[in-house]
Structures are given as C-alpha cells and as structure tokens.
Amino acid sequence: SFSLPMLENVAIPDVNNPVRLNFNENALGMSPRAKQAAIDAVPKANRYAKAEMPLLNKRLAKHHKVDDTQILLTAGSSEGIRSAIAAFVKPNTQLVIPELTYGDGEHFAKIFNLKITKVPSLPDWQIDIKGIQKAAEDYNGFSIVYLVNPNNPTSTVFATSEIESWIKSKPKNTIFIVDEAYAEFVNDPAFESVDKLITQGYDNVILLKTFSKIHAMAGLRVGYVVSSVENIKNIAQYIAGEKLNYCGVCAALASIDDQPFLTYSKKAVDVSRQIMEKALSDLGLHYLKSQTNFMFHKSPIDLKDYRELMKNNFILIGRDFNPATNWCRISLGSPSEMLYVAKVMRELKEKGKI
Ligand code: PLP
Incomplete structure (x- = not known):
C-alpha cells in the first residue's frame, strides 16, 4: 500500500x-513493482522481448475488452500518432485538429505533406467539435481527425457524447484518431474512453494510449494503439519494427496490474x-x-x-x-x-x- x-x-x-x-x-x-520488473529485465535485455510482448498485448486486449489482434504495441504514443497518420495518407488528405492541441499530430502530418486544417476554439479554449465536424464534411477529400481527450495543453475534456453520434454515423472519407494519454486522471463523468466504440465494432476509430503518464514510465517508451484488426494491420506497417524496449515491456506488464x-x-x-x-x-x-x-x-x-x-x-x-x-x-x-x-x-x- x-x-x-x-x-x-x-x-x-x-x-x-x-x-x-x-x-x-x-x-x-x-510503481515499485514496475521498477523491479525493469531491473530484473536488464540481464535478459541482450535478447528481444519475444515472450513478454504477446503477454502485454494480451493483457491490454483484456483491459480494453478487444481481441488480441486489435492491439499494437508502440514506442510510446508518439510512435502511435506517427504510424496511425502514416497509415491513412492518401492523395487529398487533410489533418483536422483544434487550433490548440498537442503538436505531434500536426508535426507528423506535415512530414507527410498533409494539408493542416485548424479549427478555432470556443471560449476558454474549449474544443469546437461541431466546427471540426464541419471542417471534415466540407472537405473534398479524406480527413484524419486527431482529437486529444483530455486535451493538452488545456487540461480539459469534451464529452464523449459530443463525438459519439458523429463516429457512429460512419462519415465517408473520415478516420478518427483519439489520443487518450491522460484519460486515467479524469474526474469528469462526461468523459468516457472511445474504446467502447471499438469494442462495439466501429472501425473508424483509432485509440492511442501511453504508459508515460499515469504509469510514470515516460523514459521507458511504451505505448499502444487500439483499433479494428484491419486498421491495426495497416498501422503496423509503419512502426519502426515489431520489437520494443525489453525493460519497458516488463515494467508495463507489472504496472498494469499494480x-x-x-x-x-x-x-x-x-x-x-x-x-x-x-x-x-x-x-x-x-x-x-x-x-x-x-x-x-x-x-x-x-x-x-x-x-x-x-x-x-x-x-x-x-x-x-x-x-x-x-x-x-x-x-x-x-x-x-x-x-x-x-x-x-x-x-x-x-x-x-x-
Ligand atoms: N499524446 C499526448 C497528448 C501527449 O501529451 C504526449 C506527451 O506529452 C504524447 C502523446 C506522447 O507521449 P509518449 O510518446 O511518451 O507516449
């Protein structure tokens, strides 16, 4: 305790x-247990984490109530953001983001030459979901909508109900990347993870998670993507390789159950x-x-x-x-x-x- x-x-x-x-x-x-697991992993780290990665994958699938094939482990959620965007780059693609949000979406989208559409905020920097929806609907091409909930740097949430009906309407030419790096800190009951939509079978949502925040493992670089089997296969092509930091994987396995x-x-x-x-x-x-x-x-x-x-x-x-x-x-x-x-x-x- x-x-x-x-x-x-x-x-x-x-x-x-x-x-x-x-x-x-x-x-x-x-977590002390995670720390010990990382230390215990050091002497074994001349090897790849071949046995441990599937265990972590399985544990995370259970956590989000999805199939093992719906999880992709990444080197922090940064790699998740980059690979998820890379997987949906096609001609005439725009990234739609609130004007004030975490910068990596824009940063990676620019590398892939995507058009960046920034939607002005409501008072007190609240995210204008209706405005974001309009920006996607008005665009003559494919839209990657990148939403961070709770948002960084504002620290606020938007109610999951605000995007739920939009996602459920399966808008054409639109994919949703939802970055929930800080979800575990939320107290507002209006926030719910979009993982439930993935569990329900919606294949237009990509959830990004990280062990950097509540798990306090920023330096060990462990994150993951949750989505449909097909999206995961697609995104997996764009990560650096299927191998992850040995100590990080072992620490994550210990932390998730602590x-x-x-x-x-x-x-x-x-x-x-x-x-x-x-x-x-x-x-x-x-x-x-x-x-x-x-x-x-x-x-x-x-x-x-x-x-x-x-x-x-x-x-x-x-x-x-x-x-x-x-x-x-x-x-x-x-x-x-x-x-x-x-x-x-x-x-x-x-x-x-x-
Ligand atoms: N997403 C958000 C919203 C963040 O604030 C951060 C880091 O601050 C990241 C992703 C990337 O973190 P990491 O790659 O350590 O998971």
Missing part, C-alpha cells in the same frame, strides 16, 4: 534539482491539483478546470518573464502554446513540490512581481 507524500513536507529544490513542471511527466516515479500504485498516482495528482487550484484562486489567476496532471492558467505577467522568474526560483514551467498567448501550462508535480510552488507564487505576489 502507498501513503501520499507527507503534506507538511515542502520540497526544497535547488538549481541542480529544480521542480520539473514543463513536460507533463509523473513526478512520483514508477492497482494500488495507479490509485495512488491519481490521488497524488488530485491533491496536487487542489493545492494549485487554491494558489491560483488566491492569486486571482484564471485557470481551466483540469482533468489531467497539468493545469492551464492565465499568466500574471508576460509568459517569458514569468517562466524566467519561476526558473530563478527553481521551478520549470511550460513553453509557449500558440495561439494561447500568455497562458501558462504547469504540470502537476508531487504534492510537496506543489506546496513549494504555491509558496513561491504567494511570495512573488507579495513582492509585487506577479
């Missing part, structure tokens, strides 16, 4: 050990979020209701200066996210780290610096 990091322990970072809140990583470190750790991992983020929400409210800074391990708030000063000021206090925060000028993404570290961040922010406010 796990207990939360002591709340009275305020982290004491320094220049060599800053609080890293710039990449949406999981500050807790991976429910106490996963509960702890979510709970720690919930506590960190409460600390940060209170600090932002006390400082009068507008923020979006976070469903993830990061928060998006209005920067109190020019974002570049804010980043510098925080860095001088050993806190690394998010980069610019266009077109959200002077909005700041702060990842949620451990509760003790967030107590430190809250303390620094209050002090900066008292000194009139923010």
Whole structure:
C-alpha cells in the first residue's frame, strides 16, 4: 500500500534539482513493482522481448475488452500518432485538429505533406467539435481527425457524447484518431474512453494510449494503439519494427496490474491539483478546470518573464502554446513540490512581481 507524500513536507529544490513542471511527466516515479520488473529485465535485455510482448498485448486486449489482434504495441504514443497518420495518407488528405492541441499530430502530418486544417476554439479554449465536424464534411477529400481527450495543453475534456453520434454515423472519407494519454486522471463523468466504440465494432476509430503518464514510465517508451484488426494491420506497417524496449515491456506488464500504485498516482495528482487550484484562486489567476496532471492558467505577467522568474526560483514551467498567448501550462508535480510552488507564487505576489 502507498501513503501520499507527507503534506507538511515542502520540497526544497535547488538549481541542480529544480521542480520539473514543463513536460507533463509523473513526478512520483514508477510503481515499485514496475521498477523491479525493469531491473530484473536488464540481464535478459541482450535478447528481444519475444515472450513478454504477446503477454502485454494480451493483457491490454483484456483491459480494453478487444481481441488480441486489435492491439499494437508502440514506442510510446508518439510512435502511435506517427504510424496511425502514416497509415491513412492518401492523395487529398487533410489533418483536422483544434487550433490548440498537442503538436505531434500536426508535426507528423506535415512530414507527410498533409494539408493542416485548424479549427478555432470556443471560449476558454474549449474544443469546437461541431466546427471540426464541419471542417471534415466540407472537405473534398479524406480527413484524419486527431482529437486529444483530455486535451493538452488545456487540461480539459469534451464529452464523449459530443463525438459519439458523429463516429457512429460512419462519415465517408473520415478516420478518427483519439489520443487518450491522460484519460486515467479524469474526474469528469462526461468523459468516457472511445474504446467502447471499438469494442462495439466501429472501425473508424483509432485509440492511442501511453504508459508515460499515469504509469510514470515516460523514459521507458511504451505505448499502444487500439483499433479494428484491419486498421491495426495497416498501422503496423509503419512502426519502426515489431520489437520494443525489453525493460519497458516488463515494467508495463507489472504496472498494469499494480492497482494500488495507479490509485495512488491519481490521488497524488488530485491533491496536487487542489493545492494549485487554491494558489491560483488566491492569486486571482484564471485557470481551466483540469482533468489531467497539468493545469492551464492565465499568466500574471508576460509568459517569458514569468517562466524566467519561476526558473530563478527553481521551478520549470511550460513553453509557449500558440495561439494561447500568455497562458501558462504547469504540470502537476508531487504534492510537496506543489506546496513549494504555491509558496513561491504567494511570495512573488507579495513582492509585487506577479
Ligand atoms: N499524446 C499526448 C497528448 C501527449 O501529451 C504526449 C506527451 O506529452 C504524447 C502523446 C506522447 O507521449 P509518449 O510518446 O511518451 O507516449
């Protein structure tokens, strides 16, 4: 069993050990069982993970209630995004995305020379699903719709019901790639995974998942794709090879069954979020209701200066996210780290610096 990091322990970072809140990583470190599995795998890593990969594949199929042939293991979800887009590149293809979302979709689509269509957001950066649908329907060609739910960098969700009827109507010339990297952190019941649509047999949805976030395994590079058998066969042609990091596969197998750790991992983020929400409210800074391990708030000063000021206090925060000028993404570290961040922010406010 796990207990939360002591709340009275305020982290004491320094220049060599800053609080890293710039990449949406999981500050807790991976599950002790996963760590041990990775260590135990090192002496065997002169071999390929031939025996372990099918075990992980099977376990994930069970998790999503699909057939083993509907899962494709990838090196993080980054490889999933790239290979899923590559698999659907044909003449006259556009990538449709919200104007403010995770950048890899656009990045990879550009490599494949796809047209990029960005749909303006609703107030507070909410995703305009109707606008995205219109952009796909109005296009004279094939549309890859890439949706991140919950979204990055906004931290918010759209209700799954908003896209469900659109997907179920099986629109011609449209494929949906749904990136649910942060799904395990969500508290809003309006969010549901699209895996249920895949289970129900809809073959126009591709779900992307990762072990980088709730499982705290970003550096071990394990992710996977869930879709129809045919889509998986197609996407599999575009991954780097059928072999994955041995330690990563073994750690993932241990982590997926470590429910106490996963509960702890979510709970720690919930506590960190409460600390940060209170600090932002006390400082009068507008923020979006976070469903993830990061928060998006209005920067109190020019974002570049804010980043510098925080860095001088050993806190690394998010980069610019266009077109959200002077909005700041702060990842949620451990509760003790967030107590430190809250303390620094209050002090900066008292000194009139923010
Ligand atoms: N998808 C989203 C929405 C992300 O925020 C990230 C990383 O931050 C990724 C995918 C890629 O992560 P990884 O390749 O580690 O799974």
